[in-house]
Amino acid sequence: xxxxxxxxxxxxxxxxxxxxxxxxxxxxxxxxxxxxxxxxxxxxxxxxxxxxxxxxxxxxxxxxxxxxxxxxxxxxxxxxxxxxxxxxxxxxxxxxxxxxxxxxxxxxxxxxxxxxxxxxxxxxxxxxxxxxxxxxxxxxxxxxxxxxxxxxxxxxxxxxxxxxxxxxxxxxxxxxxxxxxxxxxxxxxxxxxxxxxxxxxxxxxxxxxxxxxxxxxxxxxxxxxxxxxxxxxxxxxxxxxxxxxxxxxxxxxxxxxxxxxxxxxxxxxxxxxxxxxxxxxxxxxxxxxxxxxxxxxxxx
Amino acid sequence: xxxxxxxxxxxxxxxxxxxxxxxxxxxxxxxxxxxxxxxxxxxxxxxxxxxxxxxxxxxxxxxxxxxxxxxxxxxxxxxxxxxxxxxxxxxxxxxxxxxxxxxxxxxxxxxxxxxxxxxxxxxxxxxxxxxxxxxxxxxxxxxxxx
Numbered sequence: 431x432x433x434x435x436x437x438x439x440x441x442x443x444x445x446x447x448x449x450x451x452x453x454x455x456x457x458x459x460x461x462x463x464x465x466x467x468x469x470x471x472x473x474x475x476x477x478x479x480x481x482x483x484x485x486x487x488x489x490x491x492x493x494x495x496x497x498x499x500x501x502x503x504x505x506x507x508x509x510x511x512x513x514x515x516x517x518x519x520x521x522x523x524x525x526x527x528x529x530x531x532x533x534x535x536x537x538x539x540x541x542x543x544x545x546x547x548x549x550x551x552x553x554x555x556x557x558x559x560x561x562x563x564x565x566x567x568x569x570x571x572x573x574x575x576x577x578x579x580x581x582x583x584x585x586x587x588x589x590x591x592x593x594x595x596x597x598x599x600x601x602x603x604x605x606x607x608x609x610x611x612x613x614x615x616x617x618x619x620x621x622x623x624x625x626x627x628x629x630x631x632x633x634x635x636x637x638x639x640x641x642x643x644x645x646x647x648x649x650x651x652x653x654x655x656x657x658x659x660x661x662x663x664x665x666x667x668x669x670x671x672x673x674x675x676x677x678x679x680x681x682x683x684x685x686x687x688x689x690x691x692x693x694x695x696x697x698x699x700x701x702x703x704x705x706x707x708x709x710x711x712x713x714x715x716x717x718x719x720x721x722x723x724x725x726x727x728x729x730x
Numbered sequence: 731x732x733x734x735x736x737x738x739x740x741x742x743x744x745x746x747x748x749x750x751x752x753x754x755x756x757x758x759x760x761x762x763x764x765x766x767x768x769x770x771x772x773x774x775x776x777x778x779x780x781x782x783x784x785x786x787x788x789x790x791x792x793x794x795x796x797x798x799x800x801x802x803x804x805x806x807x808x809x810x811x812x813x814x815x816x817x818x819x820x821x822x823x824x825x826x827x828x829x830x831x832x833x834x835x836x837x838x839x840x841x842x843x844x845x846x847x848x849x850x851x852x853x854x855x856x857x858x859x860x861x862x863x864x865x866x867x868x869x870x871x872x873x874x875x876x
Contacts, residue, residue, distance in 0.1 A: 474851050475813035478760050491852035528811060 432464035432548060433522035441553075443654040445695025449688075450553045450651070451524055453562055460484060466517045466573075470537035471528040471556070480566035482526070482559060486515040486573055490533050490681065494540045500704075505582040508544050516573025519546070519581075526552035526559065530645040536684040539701055543583045551688065557649040588687070590674045590700040592708055595633065596715065599726045602667055603636035604675040606686045607706065611678070612638040614719040626678065627710025631719040633676070635726050637665040641682040644689045657694055667696065676702035676709070734836045740825040747845045755850045762824070763817035769793075769807050780807070781865060790815045792862065794869035802834045803827055804866055814851065818842070818859035822866060831870055839863065 436455040441447035451459075459465060460483065467485040469477045477487040488494065493511055496503055503511065517523060523541065527534035531551055541549045552559070560566075585591075590598065605612050614631035632638070643660055646652050652660075661667050673696055675683040680703025687701040702709075709715055718724030736744065747755050773779055773793055780791035790808035797803070804826050806819035826834050838844075842859035 473812055473814045474855060475756060475760050475763060475817065476811065478756065479763075479810070479813050489852075491854060492850065495852075497849075 432520055433459060433462050440653075444651075444693040446692040449550050449692040451550050452553055453559050453564060456482070456524060456526075456552055456559075457564060462522075464520070465522045465524065466515065468515070468517075468523055468525045468534075468537065469527060469556075470525055470533045472533050473528060476528055476556070478568065478570070480568050481571075483565055483567045484571055485526075486517075486571050488515065488525075488537055490536050490540075494537060502540055502543060502583065505544070505580045508583075509578040509580045512546075513578040514573075514575050516576055517578060518576050519579055521548070523549045524552055525549065526555045528556050530557070530642065530649040530685070531555040532641075532681055532685050535688045536681040539588065539684040539687055542588060543585055544581050545584060554648055554650040561648065587698070588691075588700055590676075590702040592702075592704050592712060592715070594700070595674055595676075595702050595704075595709070598672065598674050599634065599716075602665075602671050602673045603633055604661075604665060604667075604673060604683075604686060604690075605632045605636040605638050606641035606675055606677045606683045607632075607638075608640055609638060609721065611706070612636075613721045614717075627706050627708075629710045629717055631710070631717040632706075632723075633709060634716050634718045634724045636676075636723055638721070638723075639665050639686070641677065641685045644686065651689065651693060654693065657689060661690065661694060667694075669696075671696065673699045674702050675699065676705040678706045679703065680705050736837070736841070737825075737829050737833050739827075739829070740837065740841065743821055743825050744841075744845055747847065750846075752850045755845075755847055759817040759821075759847065759851070760813060762820040763813040766806065766808070766816045766820035766823065769805055773805055780805075781869065790819060790858075790862070792819070792865060792869070794866055794873065796831060796870060796873045800831050802829050802831060802870060806862070814855060815858055818862055821845075821859070822862055826866065831874055834870055835867055837863065837867075 435448040436451040438452045441450045467482055468488050469481050469485045470488050470490060471477060474489055494502055525534040525538050534551055534555055538549050538551060612632045639660060644652055644657060667673060673690060675686045677683040680701055683701050683705065687699055690696045690699045716727045747758060750758060780793050782791050790806065793805045795803040804823050806823055808816045808819055842856050842863060848856055
């Protein structure tokens with residue numbers, strides 16, 4: 431870690447407080463050598479309307495996804511992207527974004543696939559920075575390009591593929607979509623383009639914990655006792671559990687992956703980024719409808 | 731299939747985008763976003779008249795008005811936190827406004843894909859604009875059937 435951690439008392443109760451910084455901390459440390467601020471949003475134009483001074487933009491879709499295959503960019507692409515944004519392998523990266531940091535958490539998870547060590551989230555993201563009337567600028571930052579080494583992704587520890595999920599059945603799964611998507615009752619009205627999956631419902635035995643429950647009104651993460659009530663008491667997660675989280679394309683579940691891994695301290699949590707858009711269109715995978723998790727079927 | 735030529739307004743917008751480099755296309759989209767007019771007062775006070783475009787992740791609402799002379803006016807509103815969606819809506823408000831019902835219904839459903847934005851914005855996001863166009867046409871069909 432090249433830049434000191436934020437020792438705000440709010441974060442000390444979490445398992446990995448070094449993964450979060452507050453808006454006050456970021457404002458005070460924005461010019462620290464070795465720190466790069468990254469904005470990552472759902473809306474591809476939001477950065478252009480105003481961003482934290484010095485922040486560079488990384489878009490989840492046009493930068494981090496492979497343009498052809500449904501996969502992430504490779505080591506060469508990642509090295510080129512980060513180098514061009516002025517990020518070195520030992521830089522401290524603070525990511526923030528819209529919608530309670532959905533996409534910021536997704537970018538952080540992708541950075542982690544490449545083993546970038548010191549990557550943190552701004553607690554509360556854009557909304558909190560804005561609500562506190564902190565400074566925004568509109569000029570695009572022009573960082574000096576640096577060398578970032580080519581490091582290939584190591585997916586296995588934190589990313590699950592469809593076959594991994596099939597092999598995982600019987601272990602805890604967290605479905606972070608809305609209750610309507612979970613139960614399979616959400617339908618698309620006739621004549622409207624359907625962009626999603628061919629089947630509705632959820633993966634058998636998955637517990638429904640919509641991702642947004644982990645975020646407070648102001649976009650910050652909820653305190654530890656509330657997260658514990660949500661994931662341990664209600665969803666039944668226990669220490670030592672192997673956990674896979676999923677949503678539609680893996681972005682909302684990145685947020686939950688962050689909460690489970692860095693705030694609650696579960697180890698080996700994986701994000702199934704294929705998520706419902708893959709599972710709901712795959713041939714011969716088990717699906718349960720309704721609001722109950724349902725049982726894991728016998729192997730077939 | 732016979733191709734109906736695009737109305738001039740839409741053809742102009744398309745040419746404007748295609749004449750630019752990828753990065754500059756985003757800047758033009760942002761200009762459209764900033765140009766989205768405020769809702770007229772009679773709609774501002776009647777949110778019930780507006781239809782939500784649920785395919786867009788951001789809250790965007792539209793209302794289509796068809797005059798006695800068969801002329802279409804599209805009204806749309808989306809929050810400033812959703813500049814891309816505002817930009818899409820603004821393109822359609824400017825491009826479809828003042829056209830006849832027949833002209834709007836003849837606009838190809840894949841017009842949003844023709845703007846050269848799929849690389850700069852991503853195909854997934856363009857779907858939101860396709861949905862806006864689809865719902866606009868459906869509202870028109872409902873208006874003229876009524």
